[in-house]
Every structure is written in C-alpha cells, then in structure tokens.
Amino acid sequence: MPSVRVAGVGLTPFGEHPDRTTRDLFAEAGIEAMSDAEVRADAVDAVYFGNFVGELADGQGHHGPLVAESLGVSAPATRFESACASSGVAVRHAVRAVECGDADVVVVGGAERMTHVGTDEATAMLATAADAIHEVSAGVTFPGAYALMADAYFETYGGSRRDLAHVAVKNHGHALENEYAQFQFEVSVDDVLEAPTVASPLGLLDACPVTDGASALVLVSDEYARDADVEAAVEVTGSGQASDTLALQDRETLSRTPATERAAAEAYRDAGIEAADIDLVEVHDCFTCAEVFALEALGLYDPGEAITAAREGETWRDGQLPVNCSGGLKAKGHPVGATGASQVVEMTRLLRGDHPNSDYVSEASTGVTHSAGGTVASTTVHVLEVAR
Amino acid sequence: MPSVRVAGVGLTPFGEHPDRTTRDLFAEAGIEAMSDAEVRADAVDAVYFGNFVGELADGQGHHGPLVAESLGVSAPATRFESACASSGVAVRHAVRAVECGDADVVVVGGAERMTHVGTDEATAMLATAADAIHEVSAGVTFPGAYALMADAYFETYGGSRRDLAHVAVKNHGHALENEYAQFQFEVSVDDVLEAPTVASPLGLLDACPVTDGASALVLVSDEYARDADVEAAVEVTGSGQASDTLALQDRETLSRTPATERAAAEAYRDAGIEAADIDLVEVHDCFTCAEVFALEALGLYDPGEAITAAREGETWRDGQLPVNCSGGLKAKGHPVGATGASQVVEMTRLLRGDHPNSDYVSEASTGVTHSAGGTVASTTVHVLEVAR
Numbered sequence: 001m002p003s004v005r006v007a008g009v010g011l012t013p014f015g016e017h018p019d020r021t022t023r024d025l026f027a028e029a030g031i032e033a034m035s036d037a038e039v040r041a042d043a044v045d046a047v048y049f050g051n052f053v054g055e056l057a058d059g060q061g062h063h064g065p066l067v068a069e070s071l072g073v074s075a076p077a078t079r080f081e082s083a084c085a086s087s088g089v090a091v092r093h094a095v096r097a098v099e100c101g102d103a104d105v106v107v108v109g110g111a112e113r114m115t116h117v118g119t120d121e122a123t124a125m126l127a128t129a130a131d132a133i134h135e136v137s138a139g140v141t142f143p144g145a146y147a148l149m150a151d152a153y154f155e156t157y158g159g160s161r162r163d164l165a166h167v168a169v170k171n172h173g174h175a176l177e178n179e180y181a182q183f184q185f186e187v188s189v190d191d192v193l194e195a196p197t198v199a200s201p202l203g204l205l206d207a208c209p210v211t212d213g214a215s216a217l218v219l220v221s222d223e224y225a226r227d228a229d230v231e232a233a234v235e236v237t238g239s240g241q242a243s244d245t246l247a248l249q250d251r252e253t254l255s256r257t258p259a260t261e262r263a264a265a266e267a268y269r270d271a272g273i274e275a276a277d278i279d280l281v282e283v284h285d286c287f288t289c290a291e292v293f294a295l296e297a298l299g300l301y302d303p304g305e306a307i308t309a310a311r312e313g314e315t316w317r318d319g320q321l322p323v324n325c326s327g328g329l330k331a332k333g334h335p336v337g338a339t340g341a342s343q344v345v346e347m348t349r350l351l352r353g354d355h356p357n358s359d360y361v362s363e364a365s366t367g368v369t370h371s372a373g374g375t376v377a378s379t380t381v382h383v384l385e386v387a388r
Numbered sequence: 389m390p391s392v393r394v395a396g397v398g399l400t401p402f403g404e405h406p407d408r409t410t411r412d413l414f415a416e417a418g419i420e421a422m423s424d425a426e427v428r429a430d431a432v433d434a435v436y437f438g439n440f441v442g443e444l445a446d447g448q449g450h451h452g453p454l455v456a457e458s459l460g461v462s463a464p465a466t467r468f469e470s471a472c473a474s475s476g477v478a479v480r481h482a483v484r485a486v487e488c489g490d491a492d493v494v495v496v497g498g499a500e501r502m503t504h505v506g507t508d509e510a511t512a513m514l515a516t517a518a519d520a521i522h523e524v525s526a527g528v529t530f531p532g533a534y535a536l537m538a539d540a541y542f543e544t545y546g547g548s549r550r551d552l553a554h555v556a557v558k559n560h561g562h563a564l565e566n567e568y569a570q571f572q573f574e575v576s577v578d579d580v581l582e583a584p585t586v587a588s589p590l591g592l593l594d595a596c597p598v599t600d601g602a603s604a605l606v607l608v609s610d611e612y613a614r615d616a617d618v619e620a621a622v623e624v625t626g627s628g629q630a631s632d633t634l635a636l637q638d639r640e641t642l643s644r645t646p647a648t649e650r651a652a653a654e655a656y657r658d659a660g661i662e663a664a665d666i667d668l669v670e671v672h673d674c675f676t677c678a679e680v681f682a683l684e685a686l687g688l689y690d691p692g693e694a695i696t697a698a699r700e701g702e703t704w705r706d707g708q709l710p711v712n713c714s715g716g717l718k719a720k721g722h723p724v725g726a727t728g729a730s731q732v733v734e735m736t737r738l739l740r741g742d743h744p745n746s747d748y749v750s751e752a753s754t755g756v757t758h759s760a761g762g763t764v765a766s767t768t769v770h771v772l773e774v775a776r
Contacts, residue, residue, distance in 0.1 A: 021521065047631075055443050059524070061516035062471040065631040065765040069638070076629040076651075077766070078477055081467045083450040089466055093481060100488035128449035133409065136447070241464040243435075243453040250457070263464075377453040378465070 002221035004098045005232035005387065008037025009345040010109075014213040014333030015182045018116040022051065022058055025214035026111040027070035029338075033107065034071065037218035037230060044218075045103035047077035048094040050087025050110030051337035053125045057114050071107060081337075083129030084286060086110055087215065088340025088371025088380035094219050095239045095382070104224040109216030110337035122210045126336070129374045131247035142286070143207060145248060145375050147199035150289035152254035154201070157304030159292075161201050165192035166310035167288035168205050168330055174317055175327025177356035182211050182333030192288075206288040208328075213335035215342035222387075234348045238271030238383030240264060246377045257376035260297035264381045267368070268299075271383035275299035279364035280350060281321070282343040284372035284379075285328040291315075294370050295323065298381070317360035325350055325357040340371030340380065347384050390609035392486045393620035393775065396425025397733040398497075402601040402721035403570045406504040410439065410446055413602035414499040415458035417726075421495065422459065425606035425618060432606075433491035435465040436482040438475025438498030439725035441513045445502050459495060469725075471517030472674060474498055475603065476728025476759025476768035482607050483627045483770070492612040497604030498725035510598045514724070517762040519635035530674070531595060533636060533763045535587035538677040540642035542589070545692030547680075549589050553580035554698035555676040556593050556718055562705055563715025565744035570599050570721030580676075594676040599721035603730035610775075622736045626659030626771030628652060634765045645764040648685035652769045655756070656687075659771035663687035667752035668738060669709070670731040672760035672767075673716040679703075682758050683711065686769070705748035713738055713745040728759030728768065735772050 010032025012025050026049065034041070047068040055061045064077035082089040087110030094108035114122045127141045135145070153159065169189055175181035187205055195203040225232040240263035248254055268274060275298060283294035295306035300321060309315045315323035326332045326346035329339060347367040349355035365386045372379045398420025400413050414437065422429070435456040443449045456465035470477040475498030482496035502510045515529045523533070541547065557577055563569035575593055583591040613620040628651035636642055656662060663686060671682035683694035688709060697703045703711035714720045714734035717727060735755040737743035753774045760767045 052449065053443060055441060055513075055516050058520060059516055060520040061440065061469060062518075062634060062762055062765065064470055065762070066519065066634045068631055069633050074631065077631045078481070078629075079469045081449060081469050082452055093466070096488060096490055097484065100484060100490070102484050102488070125443075128443050128447055130450075131454065132446065132448040241466075243456055243462065243465045245457050246450060246454045374450055374453070377450065 001099050002101060002223055004095050004236040005220050005222055005225045006217055006234045006236065006348045007039060007220045007225060007230045007232040008033040008218035009348050010036060010216045011180045011342060011345055012214045013180050014211050014335055016115045017113065017212040022054055022060065022063060022111045022113050023066050023070040025113065025212065026067040026109065029109055029214035029216040030071045030107055033216040033218045039105055039218050041072040043105050044073045044075050044107050046075050046097060046106045047073055048080065048090040048106060048108040049077060050080045050090040050340060052081060052083055052086050052112055056125050057117055073107065082378040083373030084336050085340050085371040085373030085378040085380060086337045089241065089378065091341050091344055091382060092239050092241045092380045095236050098219050098221050104221045106219045107216060108219060109214065109341040111214035112335040112337040113212045114210050115212050119210060134247040134249055143199040143202060146287040146289055147202045148248060149254045149375065150201050153289060156255040157307065159307035161193060162189060163307045163311050164206055164288040165189045167291050168192045170310045170316050171285060171324050171328040171330040174325050174357060175331035178327050178332060181327045181331055182209055183331040202287055208286050208330050208334040211333035211335040213333060213338050215338040215345050217341055217344055233352045233387055235385050235387040236382055237385045238267035240266030240381040242379055244377045246374055248375055257293045257297045259376050259379045260294060260370060263379045264298045267381040267383050273366060273383060277366050278368050280361055280367040281323050282326055282347050283323060283370040285324060285330050286334060291323065298368065298370060317357050322361050325361060343369040343371060344382060351384060351386050389487050390489060390611055392483050392624040393608050393610055393613045394605055394622045394624065394736045395427060395608045395613060395618045395620040396421040396606040397736050398424060398604045399568045399730060399733055400602045401568050402599050402723055404503045405501065405600040410442055410448065410451060410499045410501050411454050411458040413501065413600065414455040414497065417497055417602035417604040418459045418495055421604040421606045427493055427606050429460040431493050432461045432463050432495050434463050434485060434494045435461055436468065436478040436494060436496040437465060438468045438478040438728060440469060440471055440474050440500055444513045445505055461495065470766040471761030472724050473728050473759040473761030473766040473768055474725045477629065477766065479729050479732055479770060480627050480629045480768045483624050486607050486609050492609045494607045495604060496607060497602060497729040499602035500723040500725040501600045502598050503600050507598060522635040522637055531587040531590060534675040534677055535590045536636060537642045537763065538589050541677060544643040545695065547695035549581060550577060551695045551699050552594055552676040553577045555679050556580045558698045558704055559673060559712050559716040559718040562713050562745060563719035566715050566720060569715045569719055570597055571719040590675055596674050596717035596722040599723040601721060601723035601726050603726040603733050605729055605732055621740045621775055623773050623775040624770055625773045626655035628654030628769040630767055632765045634762055636763055645681045645685045647764050647767045648682060648758060651767045652686045655769040655771050661754060661771060665754050666756050668749055668755040669711050670714055670735050671711060671758040673712060673718050674722060679711065686756065686758060705745050710749050713749060731757040731759060732770060739772060739774050
C-alpha cells in the first residue's frame, strides 16, 4: 500500500475577505500548495474540497468542479460537507484515495466565506449543522450547545471559567507570530473573564470568530514523490473518521465526545502509535471547552484532567504537549470549510520546520490533527510523522 | 483487490412527500436496502450520502451523521454534494472504499426534498449548481442552459424537437409499470410538442419534474458476501468520475459533454469492457436532449447519431439498446440527491430480474449507469455486471 506524503501546503490569510469569492480564496491556497509541491496542474489526479454553507452564503453549490477549474485542474473534483469538519473529512478521503492507489496526486482543502453576512446570519447558517428538528427549532445554536457541554463537564469533573480562559490566552499567544492568523493579539485571563457572556458559562473570548479563508494540501504517494523528486518530508501515517448523533439529546453524556475517541482509535491503529507517542496536536477549539474535550477524547489526558492543562502551562508551545501552536480556531480563525485541512497545513509546517512556532517544537516528530463538525457529530483524526 | 457486490437495494416512491423529512425518506430507502441485503446495522462500516440542497430546502446541513442515525448505524458517515450527481459521486467513492479494503459493507444512497418549496423556488435552488457569477447572474437556469445545448446540437448535427419528443414518450412508456415512478402515465409525441415552451426548443414535457425521494444500496466486498452468505448477484466492475467547467461559456463546444466521455473511459477500462459490450443503460435525462448527449458521450452512438434512437425504437425496452427502462429522470422523477444511486438500484433490479421491465431485458448481463451534475460539470459512470 502506498504511503501518503504531504508534498505542499497553502493558506490564505484567515480573516475578513468580503470582496472575494470562495473559488478565488481556494485558488490562492491551492496554487500556493501546488507551487510548494512543485506539482503542475496536469499531474493532479483528483481535487477534494470541503465547504459548509456555500449555497447559503454565496448562492453557490456544486463547488467541486468550480474550485478545480480555479486551479487550472481538469481532474475529477468532489465537494465534501460535514459541517465544521468538511475539509477534515475531505483530507480523510484523499488519504484513502492515495493509499488505495486510486490517485498519486490529490489537491485537498477547503474554503468558506461568511463574514459578509453578519454575525446573526452567520450564527443561523452555522446552526444548520445542528438538528433542525430537535435542536434548532428549540432555539439551540452552537454557543448554546457548547455551553451545555461545558456545564455538563464542570458538573461531572469540576473546573472553572478561569481554567477555560487560560485556553484562550494560550491560543492567542500562539497566534501572535502566525501571519495567517485572524487575531494576532494577546488576551489576558481577565479579558476573557470580563468579556460579554455569549452563552453561560462561555463568553465572547471563549469563542472562535467568524472567518473567511481557504486551505490546501498536495498529497502524493511515496512512489510519486520519489519518481518526481518531490520533497515531502511529512507522511500521513494514520487516518480515522467517526460519527455521533447530531442532536445532543440523543447522547449518553454531554461531558464526553466519543466520536473523537473512535476516530482516534482508528487513526492510532492505522499509524501504529499510542497516545503517549504524540508530540504535538492541533485540535478543534471552536470554543475553549472544545479543546479540553478533544484532549481527553484523544487519550492525551484522562477524563477530567485536561481542564487545567493550559493553566498549568502544559499545552503551551514550550510545555510538555504543545496544543494548537497555530493559534487554533480560537485565534487563528475558523473559515469553516477550510479549518480541517488548515490544521494539517499547520502541523506539516510545524513538523518540517518552517512554521513561526517551529523552534519551540523542534524535537517533535509525531503530530495529530483533530477536526470536528457540529457538537462532534462528525470527526476526523490524522497522524502526521516526519518521514524516516 | 476485493470486488464490489450490490447486496441490497431500496427506494421510496418518487413523487411528492411534503410532510416528510430528508432523514425520514432516506431511512425508508436505507432500511429497505439493508433488509434486502440481510445486513444488520452493526455490520455497516460506513454511510455515504448524497444530497444537494438540504441547507436551502430543509434548513439542514450536516446530513451525513443524521441519516446514519436514522438507520440505527453508528459508523462514519459522509455527505457528498455534486449537484444532480451527488449520489452518483457517493456511489463512486463507496465503490472505491470497498475496493480499497477500507470497508466491507457500505450503505450508500441519497435523498432530496424540494416539492414543498414550489417550482420557482426549486428552479432557483437548482440554479446554485450553475456558476453564480458567470451564469446565474445573467439569468441562466437549467432549462435555459440545456436549451442552449440542444440548440447547439441541432445546429451541429441536425435533429428536431420531434426527435426529442420520442425520448419523452419512451421514458414515460418505460415508467408505466414502475411502482416507484412519479409519472405512471403515457404521453404522445403531440402531447410533448404541444406542451408549453419552457426554454426554446424545450417544452414542459421535455423536462424532468421536481421530486422528493430517496434511494439506497448496500455495497459489500465479495469476501463479505461469501462469508456472510449474502446473495449479491450483481457486481460493480467499473467506476469513473470526471469534471468539466461549471460555466458553459468556458467549454469548447455546447453540443458535446466531454466529462461523460472521460468518466466512461475510466469506468470501461476499470471493468475491461468496451461500449459494444453494454446491454443496457440508465442515463441522466434531466431533459430529453440530455439522454441524447449521454448516449453519444458513452460511446454508444457516434456524434449526431443518438438523436433518432428513440424515434427508431432502438432505445425502447424491446429495442437493441434499452435506455432508461426505469422511466429515467423524465418519468420516474428526479429527487436530485437520490438520483445517481437510484439508477444503480434500478440497474441492479433489471439485471437480477426483479424489475417490472426485467422480462424485456432478460438476456442483459452488462449495464451502465450515468449520473450528471449541472450541465455535466460533474459526472460518474458505473458498470454493473451479473456476477459469474
């Protein structure tokens, strides 16, 4: 079975791009990735594209062929929609396509554009990732859903808003030198605690922003990398995907995210690693509490133990387990369809040494990325390793 | 490499289901397919689901986990959106997942619900499959786009509205005994020619209807079929996918659909067949002219030759090459996200002998299905054969 290499990566700056289109944003990231990989358009076997609400925000569905065209690529193109995990799922299927021998060169990524619709409308669009019948009709939006989960966690394991505030402080700190980040400024624990409440116990600075942006990777088989003499130092050695009920009401508990546990188990088995082997992670921190849920579900902390990790400095870039060195969704931003693949972009740069935070993690050789859709109803986990 | 068998199929009646939800429709089709396959929910490794405009028509995105849950399945679930080829593309990826050894049992299908929004709104939703900037902003909707293609065809190769009318007459004839068809009534050539013009040269009876409905298949590896003693007489031996520019303005010609040619070449190579080996086809006839384009792009007729096929009786169920024995999109209906997989359902039933039109095609052993999105900007082709 061919192994899968990351031959190139690309990002747009994350932030507000009200005058651009989704296809245009993806073209920028995709062409950057192809240039980084030194791969020409006619070498691309397939395009895998993640996008969440193009129909609602842009009046544009059928984005697969459109973004392929924007790269000058005429290969088959597929659009994946799994809410906030859209391009995480696209990466998962792209990895399998290369492993399967079905493609030697895949451009995979995602894009989203939402800032132009305003925050209220964006919140409503994001809510289409929740259960329209059992949740949204009852008034649930994502800040409310994650607030319910945070409360359930506090009730089960303890912890405080102050603990969560340290997650925000850390991720803003990590984003300071990331030129692609939407928020390149620091926040203090007091800033977070004093920010307006969005849905108790979560405040405005516990939440990631609404963002426009795009991300792209060129994945190639090891054979292709060798034959085409492409530098591709990072290997995707494991991939896992899992689902859960869309509605929180159908879960056994709100304080755990079992879909992530299942996706991680598959990805670790695939890569032949254990949680203890992981040096570095990028997780889906749409809210501060989501980082805590992810770290526990990935097996990096026991249940109830991750809540103090940021406060204790363990998950800072100079700590024992650096988490979200990119700045995370929290500070780097969350252009929904782009997010899952952007985590793999950031991890690749961290591992190959050309990320602004690479110096902090120069010993790292095994990284994990975690993407989540809805209240972790869709999730993917990928293991990246420096190729030996 | 495992070969891929169709172990079970399911459909809802195609038509108007204004009081049902997309998840509910898919549950009906999916549970029917799982029952047909005698596969239990816990044996399912993945769910692949095609849906086009759930966000717009139902206020519901993130349909993958939702429809898996509706089947009682907790396996990873992925939603595919490729406009009218959404579940055609889902089938393509499901086939590869089984071939890859990534899954032994996949439930794949699709669903759509659009009749409740009314025809004008449905036309606008369907138009999100066209290029919002270069086509829709200029007033193009799909009847108009296909009318341009029909005109280009007439200009290049000749043919008439009367020739196209025979396609509608045939497909209505084929649907008469199909209990899942939206239109179980005959139309005459005069009915078609005298119907109101939608976009010249196409009239109302040249167009498929707006439809609600769902389709599902259980695909299994041959090993699984043997070990679980599952009856699965039909094998998917070939799969092809291709893309083209979204906007017609960027094509070299409007009278050909080269994406279908490329997808067919891949599928035939995969299956080790040539066009001459094909006994039976189900093609994407969203408009009567689309059937003509498909037959030529599939290599079943030379350019300019398929226009008279229905009129000459060649593509009737008792002709030399039966086309759309299901009734096609034209008469069976077109619940967008369900259509691509429903063609594979119909072909499976035709080949295994339990379709109302099976008696007409009892000698057939090789069938091809063709799914198209937009003006054939996305397309998949599958080869099905009676397993030896």
